[in-house]
Amino acid sequence: MTATSTPPSKALANLDSLYSQIASPLPPVQFTGAAGARYNMGAGQPDPESLPKMELIETLEGIFSGPDGNAALMYGDAAGFIGLREVLTAKLKRWEGIDTNPAELLIVNGSNHGLAIVAQAFLNVGDTAICEAPTFMGGLRPLRQLQAKTHGIALDDDGMRIDLLESKLKELEDAGTPAKLVYTIPNFHNPAGVNLSLARRHRLAELADLHNFVILEDDAYGELRFSGDRIPAVYTMATPGRVVRSATLSKILSAGMRVGYLLAPEPVIARLNAMKLDGGASPFTNRLAAGYYARHGDGHVTSLIDVYRRKRDALVNGLEAAFAEIPHLKPVWRVPNGGFFLWMRLPEGIDPVRVAKEAGDRGVAYVGGPAFFPDGSGREYVRLAWSMLSEADLASAAHEIAASIRAAAAA
Ligand SMILES: Cc1ncc(COP(=O)(O)O)c(C=O)c1O
The missing domain is CATH 3.90.1150.10 (Aspartate Aminotransferase, domain 1)
Structure with missing residues (x-):
């Protein structure tokens, strides 16, 4: 360093002023818990x-020795490997009765990534959003990053209190700060464990039309139902385009693979895909997930x-x-x-x-x-x-x- 260069503390202060959009930086993501704890x-x-390590090794060998081996290690479709989107389309039909097609799916690097893309697509800095209270901290992160004015709605045994949501929506409208996005975790809620009842799902879908907001339906655990009947996704009962549904392979295959997927009508998916600034979905993990899931998934x-x-x-x-x-x-x-x-x-x-x-x-x-x-x-x-x-x-x-x-x- 020369005598005339800026001292490190001053340089850092100057740098800080460049991070003007984020008033106070968020702490880094921490999904490992206290890894050292007994x-x-x-x-x-x-x-x-x-x-399923052995099955994944076999799947990988099959990919590398087959005609698609090189493609797994090249750049690919930013929206995700078409073969994976086909596998997931069929899975959505089998597991949840959702009729869709690969063009309505966007592969993301874990559903955390998907939640962030949706928040960024629908919210400008300082906009109003609603979530459950409590809610998943990974869903709160993008809202905080966007400095969204975020209102929490209490839960009971049937999930989000839709009566409280309704009064909050009216209150926000009256105040001139209507909510643009409602984030919900309808199945096996993280952290509260509850399910949003069928009647409340219907009402939530209606409210989205009445109050003009988008529902971000985060279904990370839906397959892992121990008892009782599946409750249809809000996605299936709302006006098309009102819901973006997020799901993931993290809980049913591997969290480390970082494969999640968003479901929405094709024009919405096209716009969400354009929000991706990271080089797109991984051709490697997408092929691995598709090959594995097609043979062993269910x-x-x-x-x-x-x-x-x-x-x-x-x-x-x-x-x-x-x-x-x-x-x-x-x-x-x-x-x-x-x-x-x-x-x-x-x-x-x-x-x-x-x-x-x-x-x-x-x-x-x-x-x-x-x-x-x-x-x-x-x-x-x-x-x-x-x-x-x-x-x-x-x-x-x-x-x-x-x-x-x-x-x-x-x-
Ligand atoms: C409700 C909910 N949504 C999303 C995620 C994110 O999962 P991933 O980014 O691994 O797909 C989790 C993980 O804990 C979760 O609990």
């Missing part, structure tokens, strides 16, 4: 034991349903047993019929920070409530992911959680 219940990671998902049902039961049974000894300290939870998460409210008067500290000392990592609320409230809640741990570890973790709450109560 009982990592922090992240919505798939079950490590169920990752059978694998069916086996995963059983795996995750047993994990849920291990956690819930473990908690029931552990809190039987201290019923006055038992948190409140609903038992979800699918997905990855148990959402619980700590008993009143217990310090959540103390519980987290006690849990950490016992090797248990989870995510505290405030991460899931647009206004940072919800400190009395805890989200436990059962997806990654073995059944035996879930039982042990349940006892450690009860011990942590007992210790926090005694402190």
